[in-house]
Amino acid sequence: MTDGSRFSVQTLSVLAALCAEPAGWRHGYAIAKETGLRSGTLYPILIRLAERGLVEACWEEEQPAGRPRRHLYRLTPDGLARAQAALAERAPRPRGHAATAGGRRAAPEGA
């Protein structure tokens, strides 16, 4: 297994979105809007994070009127700790380094 603390840029953006409100449940489209990721990129990331136990997922319990039930996501305690560590590790990097990694995988895919 690769080092779980090393995430791709896209994965970090998803973790950052989920970290913003760690106790709350988020749905996929909201995360996609916040991160700018397409569904074909976002959902595989969410699947990998869920596989690693960093994200938990569930369906809305009640059927809302006028729309289908949503699939909801939030970080697990382990996921929150790992996400905070990864984001903290990334934050102090020089701007130039971050720019180089932008849009590409900054590190081996960890999730």
Added chain:
Amino acid sequence: MDRFTAALAGLLGRSAGLLPVARREWAEAVLAEAGEVPAGTRRVAWLCGGLWLVIREAGMGRVIRVLAFAAAAVGLVLIGWPGASSNSATPLNRVYVTGTVVLLAALPWAVRRYVGPVRSGWAPRAARVGGYALVLALIAAKAVKDRNGSKLGAYFVIVPGEWALEIVLLLVIVGYVAGLFILTTERVRLTRWGLPAGIGFGMVTGGVLYALGPLGPGAGHHGSSLKWWGLAALALPVATGLLVGRLAARDARPAVLTPGQGARQGCLAGACATATAALLVAMLTSVTIALFPHQVPLEGTAAAGGGPDAAYIAGGGCETCDPNNTVIPPGLRHEYWVEISVGQAGMGPLAFLLIAPFIGAGLGAFAGGFAGRSRGTSGRGAGGPDALSPPALSQPSGQLGASTPAASK
């Protein structure tokens, strides 16, 4: 745009069924949230992303395998189906093509349902893909060979007995694929490297036998290759059985093999090796005859320009007096002999398909049992109660047990 979006949504909903049950909800989540996305290109892009998710998570390999089989089946139909109505091989080829495509399409489903899923790892999947490729190539080449050998259809009438033999051969070939599928399921426990060893030895032996006699054993200038066939039929399963028997004796993984399985492992690997060799050489020989029919040596009295009843005439018979006797007009006699030679060529390797697995299984079991006994099982760690417990099946790579951490831990 609305229709297109609705069609995409319908496609995503249906294609979600391609995913393993545990992952289906992810595709359903994309579909559920599509309503939140603004209509138009953004919603189309969202749904396309969902389709990409299905393709990706269903396993590109699975989709590619289905497409590859479909392409190969179309290729087989294009090669095997055409034929003049006057060619007596045309109906036979069409039965072969239809039967092969239907049976090969149904086999994975049937084996999975009744025997179980494919074993994890690269070797079982590679073996299945290779087996399919071999069989499809063999059937296509046989169809071309038979078509070349039956252009004078009136003189090559296929009698019911020949039909029965051809159908038996088709079933034997499909039986090879079924055997390969069963051998590569989780239920069949093979020692580590047992399958690659069997297939590898078989491919090397098949390649050597083909090089010794590209048109089959005993054909043309390569008549001496017959003795090599005999030697290979003995040596291949024995060598494979000995190797796999030793590998099984060394296999210390707990609860994978029970002690003293050398004979069983040798039997499976020996059958696999001889079946691989037989199938490979049958395919290569048939392809060679199909591509180079004029390289096939003429049979019998053809070289002397005689008809099929040359011996009959030489014995004082009258070839036109017997109403059951087929008289070949002098102008067609050379073509007749060319065609009968092509049609009969390569029958040796095809006939060997019938007995190869049995020879391999018997000799492989003997050799594997011998290797297991001589090696002993003192170094094994798999004895005791654990040996009877079911194998520790590895989770297929990338498969999601559940989407919640509590369930996955």
